[in-house]
Amino acid sequence: MELLTTSFDERGLFAPDSITWRIHSDPAMAVGGIRALLQQALHPDAMDGVAKNSNFREDAWGRLQRTGDYVSTITFGTRDEALALATRVRKIHTSLGLDDPHLLLWVHMSMVDSFLDIAIRSGLALSDAQADQYVTEMALFAQLVGVELEKVPTNRQEMKSYFQDISPELSASDDAKRAALFLTIPPLPTAVRFATPAAPAWASLALLAGSSLPAWARALYGTPNLPGQNFATDLSLKAIRTTIGIIPEAILAPPVYKAALARWDMASVT
Numbered sequence: 001m002e003l004l005t006t007s008f009d010e011r012g013l014f015a016p017d018s019i020t021w022r023i024h025s026d027p028a029m030a031v032g033g034i035r036a037l038l039q040q041a042l043h044p045d046a047m048d049g050v051a052k053n054s055n056f057r058e059d060a061w062g063r064l065q066r067t068g069d070y071v072s073t074i075t076f077g078t079r080d081e082a083l084a085l086a087t088r089v090r091k092i093h094t095s096l097g098l099d100d101p102h103l104l105l106w107v108h109m110s111m112v113d114s115f116l117d118i119a120i121r122s123g124l125a126l127s128d129a130q131a132d133q134y135v136t137e138m139a140l141f142a143q144l145v146g147v148e149l150e151k152v153p154t155n156r157q158e159m160k161s162y163f164q165d166i167s168p169e170l171s172a173s174d175d176a177k178r179a180a181l182f183l184t185i186p187p188l189p190t191a192v193r194f195a196t197p198a199a200p201a202w203a204s205l206a207l208l209a210g211s212s213l214p215a216w217a218r219a220l221y222g223t224p225n226l227p228g229q230n231f232a233t234d235l236s237l238k239a240i241r242t243t244i245g246i247i248p249e250a251i252l253a254p255p256v257y258k259a260a261l262a263r264w265d266m267a268s269v270t
Helices: 019-024 029-040 044-053 060-076 079-096 101-121 128-144 156-169 174-184 190-195 198-211 215-221 229-246 255-263
Strands: none
Touching: 019 060, 019 101, 019 128, 029 060, 029 101, 029 174, 029 198, 029 215, 029 229, 044 101, 044 174, 060 079, 060 255, 079 128, 101 128, 101 156, 101 229, 128 156, 174 198, 174 215, 198 215, 198 229
């Protein structure tokens, strides 16, 4: 697989007017990232590979942070930074035997579905056309990790069909359930757990992410689907997005995003 690297603006693979940039810079990503990991864990083969080749059980929080850093670099980094990181990740996947395109596509589609669904339910205003455009734009993420473009869904209908087709392969393995537990109650230093609000705040985000999973995913985890749950979840997602959105970007935004704002001649973060 070869990328036509010269066809991308050297300032980045995604421009500020892309739907990808808009969703990935939104406060709702705080929940979307956790949900993506919970959803990805529901493919036993994918989860088995992660469990055998990483310290996910002991460092679920760290894996989420590394995933967030990857998404941020591919979205907001320069073209060269993004492509260099993608190349490094592909080499790691290959060395660990985690380069099966079928499983890589599952991980990709779970991420896209989670980010998009959480963004919309949190109150980010997106038209149907813009939602489809996001799925289209994100096909580049799949290509960067080694999935052939013609196999990647590029709109929401294709994405829906993809999840229907792969559903017989999915289940909540013991590793998936352990991962969900560690995501909800991650190991924290004693001082952080008992002297700061980090633990309850994290647990709240993780529980909300779990509640936001599609009905089929909640059923696999054995989570009851309570009356009015989706409505209550959507209200909570909107509240969390509003709360996080109050925090100034100068504090919350990662350095790669701040650098991108300057590189694309956008307003400085203050």
